[in-house]
Amino acid sequence: MPRVLRVTAAQFPDFARAPNIADNQATYELENEAIDPSGALWRALRDERDWSGRSLLDLGCGTGFWLPRYATGPGAAARVIGVEPDPVLRAEALRRSPDVEVLAGSAEHLPLPDGSVDVVHARFAYFFPPDCEPGLREVLRVLRPGGALVVIDNDWRNGEFAELLSGSPWAQPQGSALSTDSWWEQHGARRTEVMSSWRCRDESELEAVLRIEFPAELVDGWTHRNPGRREIGCGYVLFTVAL
Numbered sequence: 001m002p003r004v005l006r007v008t009a010a011q012f013p014d015f016a017r018a019p020n021i022a023d024n025q026a027t028y029e030l031e032n033e034a035i036d037p038s039g040a041l042w043r044a045l046r047d048e049r050d051w052s053g054r055s056l057l058d059l060g061c062g063t064g065f066w067l068p069r070y071a072t073g074p075g076a077a078a079r080v081i082g083v084e085p086d087p088v089l090r091a092e093a094l095r096r097s098p099d100v101e102v103l104a105g106s107a108e109h110l111p112l113p114d115g116s117v118d119v120v121h122a123r124f125a126y127f128f129p130p131d132c133e134p135g136l137r138e139v140l141r142v143l144r145p146g147g148a149l150v151v152i153d154n155d156w157r158n159g160e161f162a163e164l165l166s167g168s169p170w171a172q173p174q175g176s177a178l179s180t181d182s183w184w185e186q187h188g189a190r191r192t193e194v195m196s197s198w199r200c201r202d203e204s205e206l207e208a209v210l211r212i213e214f215p216a217e218l219v220d221g222w223t224h225r226n227p228g229r230r231e232i233g234c235g236y237v238l239f240t241v242a243l
C-alpha cells in the first residue's frame with residue numbers, strides 16, 4: 001500500500017509555494033504534456049543515469065505527472081518514490097499513482113534512510129543556487145554508493161524560452177546562468193545541455209501555458225511577434241552529481 005506521512009508544508013522551512021502549479025493545476029498539466037515532444041530530454045536523463053530496475057526518487061514531484069512514466073513500461077524503475085511538501089499537490093500525486101509511494105518531505109527533509117535510493121531527479125524544484133547546500137547534503141545522504149542526483153533546470157542561454165526568462169522579473173530570484181553554472185561546478189556536477197521544445201495542441205493552449213510562467217506583457221509581446229505558433233524552443237541543462 002502507498003504510504004503518506006501526515007505532516008503539513010509548514011513543517012518544512014525550506015518549502016516555497018510554487019504559484020505556477022499551485023494556482024493553475026489544470027494549465028500546468030497542459031505544460032507537462034507539452035514538454036519535450038521529441039523525447040530528447042527523456043533520453044538525456046537516461047544517459048545521465050539509467051533507472052531501469054533501480055530505485056528512483058522524484059524530489060518535488062508536484063501532482064505526480066512523471067511518476068507513472070518512471071514506474072511503468074520498458075525500463076521502469078523497481079521502486080519509485082515521490083516526495084512533495086505541498087499537501088494539495090501531494091494528494092493529487094497519490095490519486096494519480098496509488099501504487100507509488102508518495103511521501104511528505106522537502107529537499108532538506110527527506111523521509112528516507114541513508115543510502116536508500118539509486119537515482120534522484122529534481123525538475124525545476126528547489127535547486128536554485130546559491131542557498132541549496134543543505135538540500136544537496138540531504139540528497140547525497142539518501143543516495144547509495146554509485147547513485148546520482150540529476151537536476152533538470154532551464155537553459156538561460158539557448159532557445160526561445162531562454163529569451164523570455166532573461167526578460168522576466170519572476171525568474172530573477174532563480175539567479176543567473178553564470179552563478180548557477182559556477183555553483184554546480186564547485187560541487188562537482190557535470191553539466192549537459194539538451195535542446196527540445198514545448199508543443200501544445202494549438203496557439204491558445206501555448207499562450208495559456210506561457211501566462212502561468214511569465215508576466216502578461218512578456219507573453220503579449222511574444223505572441224504578437226509569433227502569431228499562430230503552438231510550439232516554442234526550449235533548452236534544458238542537466239546538472240549531475242554522482243557518488
